[in-house]
Amino acid sequence: MKINFKISHRYAVSLLESVIEKKKTEKVILDIQLIVNTLQSSNELQVALQSPVIKTEIKEKIIVELFKSKIDNDSLEFIKFVIEKRREDFLLSIALRFLELYDEHIGVANVEIKTAFEFTKDQKESLQKRIEQILKKKARLNYKLDTDLIGGFVAQVGDTRYDASLSHQLELLKKQFLKGNISLN
Amino acid sequence: MAEIRPDEISAILRKQLTGFESEVDIYDVGTVLQVGDGIARIYGLSKVMVSELVEFPNDVLGMVLNLDEDSVGCVLFGESSLVKEGDSVKRTKRVASIPVGEELLGRVVNPLGIPIDGKGAITTNKFLPIERKALGVIQRQPVKEPLQTGITAVDAMIPIGRGQRELIIGDRQTGKTAVAIDAIINQKYTHTEEAKKLGINPVYCVYVAIGQKSSTVAQVVAKLNEQGAMDYTTVVTASAWEPAPLQYIAPYSGATLGEYYRDNGKHSLVIYDDLSKQAAAYRELSLLLRRPPGREAYPGDVFYLHSRLLERASKLSDKMGGGSLTALPIIETQQGDVSAYIPTNVISITDGQIYLESNLFNAGVRPAINVGISVSRVGGNAQIKAMKKVAGTLKLDLAQYRELEAFAKFGSDLDQSTLKTLAKGARLVELLKQGQYNPVPIERQIISIYLGTKGYMESIPLIDIKRFEKEAIEYFEVKHNNIFESLKKEKQISDELEARIKKAAEEFINVFKRST
Numbered sequence: 001m002k003i004n005f006k007i008s009h010r011y012a013v014s015l016l017e018s019v020i021e022k023k024k025t026e027k028v029i030l031d032i033q034l035i036v037n038t039l040q041s042s043n044e045l046q047v048a049l050q051s052p053v054i055k056t057e058i059k060e061k062i063i064v065e066l067f068k069s070k071i072d073n074d075s076l077e078f079i080k081f082v083i084e085k086r087r088e089d090f091l092l093s094i095a096l097r098f099l100e101l102y103d104e105h106i107g108v109a110n111v112e113i114k115t116a117f118e119f120t121k122d123q124k125e126s127l128q129k130r131i132e133q134i135l136k137k138k139a140r141l142n143y144k145l146d147t148d149l150i151g152g153f154v155a156q157v158g159d160t161r162y163d164a165s166l167s168h169q170l171e172l173l174k175k176q177f178l179k180g181n182i183s184l185n
Numbered sequence: 186m187a188e189i190r191p192d193e194i195s196a197i198l199r200k201q202l203t204g205f206e207s208e209v210d211i212y213d214v215g216t217v218l219q220v221g222d223g224i225a226r227i228y229g230l231s232k233v234m235v236s237e238l239v240e241f242p243n244d245v246l247g248m249v250l251n252l253d254e255d256s257v258g259c260v261l262f263g264e265s266s267l268v269k270e271g272d273s274v275k276r277t278k279r280v281a282s283i284p285v286g287e288e289l290l291g292r293v294v295n296p297l298g299i300p301i302d303g304k305g306a307i308t309t310n311k312f313l314p315i316e317r318k319a320l321g322v323i324q325r326q327p328v329k330e331p332l333q334t335g336i337t338a339v340d341a342m343i344p345i346g347r348g349q350r351e352l353i354i355g356d357r358q359t360g361k362t363a364v365a366i367d368a369i370i371n372q373k374y375t376h377t378e379e380a381k382k383l384g385i386n387p388v389y390c391v392y393v394a395i396g397q398k399s400s401t402v403a404q405v406v407a408k409l410n411e412q413g414a415m416d417y418t419t420v421v422t423a424s425a426w427e428p429a430p431l432q433y434i435a436p437y438s439g440a441t442l443g444e445y446y447r448d449n450g451k452h453s454l455v456i457y458d459d460l461s462k463q464a465a466a467y468r469e470l471s472l473l474l475r476r477p478p479g480r481e482a483y484p485g486d487v488f489y490l491h492s493r494l495l496e497r498a499s500k501l502s503d504k505m506g507g508g509s510l511t512a513l514p515i516i517e518t519q520q521g522d523v524s525a526y527i528p529t530n531v532i533s534i535t536d537g538q539i540y541l542e543s544n545l546f547n548a549g550v551r552p553a554i555n556v557g558i559s560v561s562r563v564g565g566n567a568q569i570k571a572m573k574k575v576a577g578t579l580k581l582d583l584a585q586y587r588e589l590e591a592f593a594k595f596g597s598d599l600d601q602s603t604l605k606t607l608a609k610g611a612r613l614v615e616l617l618k619q620g621q622y623n624p625v626p627i628e629r630q631i632i633s634i635y636l637g638t639k640g641y642m643e644s645i646p647l648i649d650i651k652r653f654e655k656e657a658i659e660y661f662e663v664k665h666n667n668i669f670e671s672l673k674k675e676k677q678i679s680d681e682l683e684a685r686i687k688k689a690a691e692e693f694i695n696v697f698k699r700s701t
């Protein structure tokens with residue numbers, strides 16, 4: 001996936017503004033999510049979109065064929081517009097940026113949670129509560145399993161990481177020991 | 186045999202473990218996008234500051250230099266092979282800083298303040314940022330105290346004041362480092378009880394070695410130790426094998442160490458050996474960070490690189506404690522070319538330069554200072570009156586000698602006065618020769634120059650000049666030690682003192698002539 005912050009940000013902002021104006025956000029969000037899922041699941045499609053050999057008209061046809069009956073007309077028009085402007089290789093990054101911007105707009109924080117083992121429903125609920133308390137807004141928790149953590153969990157919001165894992169504690173402990181200051185008397 | 190019981194061990198372990206908090210640790214992270222050649226580009230870390238230290242895996246540290254819209258450019262202070270794409274990077278929330286204080290005296294540290302002399306950890310909790318703003322006009326005052334280097338030629342004709350920036354420039358193998366090391370060794374006197382009584386404040390030294398061979402640095406440290414100069418000196422080193430970013434920040438670290446003394450009303454001398462290598466290191470990392478190259482491929486801000494460093498040298502006003510930071514930057518030229526980019530820059534920034542020439546060095550004039558083009562723009566105000574008086578004609582005499590010397594090479598008929606000028610000049614040149622690691626106290630320098638400029642040496646053969654000087658100083662020391670004492674105390678030559686010097690000099694001439 002090609003990433004260019006400037007380009008994807010610009011397209012995503014304009015899409016968001018227009019859907020808010022048209023009050024069609026719920027519908028478009030689902031469409032964009034579908035696009036992201038489709039693109040992420042099919043490497044072939046991404047390669048095809050990025051290929052300079054395939055003509056723009058053909059790319060457009062492929063996309064229209066794929067999504068025609070499944071997504072809203074506005075969303076389809078947007079994709080066509082992106083392809084027309086020859087930015088089809090940034091489609092995925094535009095879509096992802098759009099989802100980020102939308103979450104910012106409605107005030108939901110995306111929180112990546114890594115746990116050493118599967119959390120129970122109760123644990124998840126209390127974690128959700130606690131995180132929302134800290135962030136002072138709604139949070140969407142995405143769970144991932146990472147056995148390297150040994151125990152505990154790591155939550156990441158944007159660039160900030162809340163580290164309550166056992167492996168990190170051990171790391172800190174090791175550092176403290178290495179620092180020395182051990183006096184025998 | 187002493188025994189340690191297991192419960193003792195566990196008690197100590199427990200002691201170390203208490204106070205270890207196991208709360209949630211909150212920190213900011215980013216991801217490495219690209220790494221190579223000591224440079225890393227990072228995605229994330231949106232709140233990071235410029236010149237903040239960041240932590241990579243495997244204990245590699247980095248410093249942020251570029252803040253771009255969607256990424257952060259950062260230099261690595263360790264092996265770039267230990268960092269991989271996709272690694273997470275932690276903010277430390279502290280700008281690159283170095284421990285400061287008297288604890289660092291006698292130590293050899295790297296530019297981040299980590300000791301590399303195997304003498305254990307440095308126990309100080311005072312940290313100062315490596316990059317600090319230079320002081321403004323209000324906080325300063327003109328240079329007024331002398332900083333004696335112990336080199337007669339320098340102290341007489343190119344005097345350096347405390348708070349001055351004096352460039353030492355010359356080709357390789359002309360004794361640039363030797364001048365600087367002699368200046369450090371000569372500060373030993375300022376730490377004695379005697380100096381304290383005379384009102385001379387101690388000078389703490391920092392020697393910054395940039396891009397040099399580790400063996401050379403080890404030699405310098407050994408020499409300083411041997412001379413007892415490490416007691417008041419810190420050595421900061423970023424050797425040639427170390428990554429360019431460390432070489433780039435080394436002089437700033439040294440300046441920070443010196444500023445600690447300055448800001449506490451004390452005096453410091455910082456030697457940057459040498460800034461051409463630092464500029465080359467900065468060029469390397471600038472090009473890797475894709476900043477556009479300019480003249481000689483140096484980046485556009487290479488002037489600022491040196492000006493912001495040397496501006497930190499200063500003499501503080503009495504209100505601020507009156508401390509000082511003297512800087513002796515060193516620049517290596519190629520084939521005596523002072524019009525290259527870096528030499529012209531640094532010449533224009535500093536308050537004068539000591540120019541060393543390989544011709545002179547090879548001709549046996551050591552230190553190989555070309556007094557004709559060496560200047561000190563502010564040090565004259567700081568020179569003590571006695572020295573000013575005797576050295577007044579010295580520079581002129583030498584200049585005349587140099588001019589005539591060129592003609593005299595063609596031989597043949599020279600009139601009496603020309604011959605006299607030539608003879609005097611040759612004797613003065615001989616007088617100013619001085620061995621390495623042999624700093625001469627100021628009062629002895631004054632007597633030597635007095636004898637040279639007042640014509641006492643005219644009748645002495647050229648080869649005997651050094652012996653003459655040595656024996657004269659010994660004679661004064663044994664028979665007229667009070668002259669040295671008065672010079673030290675009064676710092677000027679009164680008529681009465683001059684009469685005494687004259688009498689002693691005449692006495693000595695007779696003794697010397699009889700002995701030969």
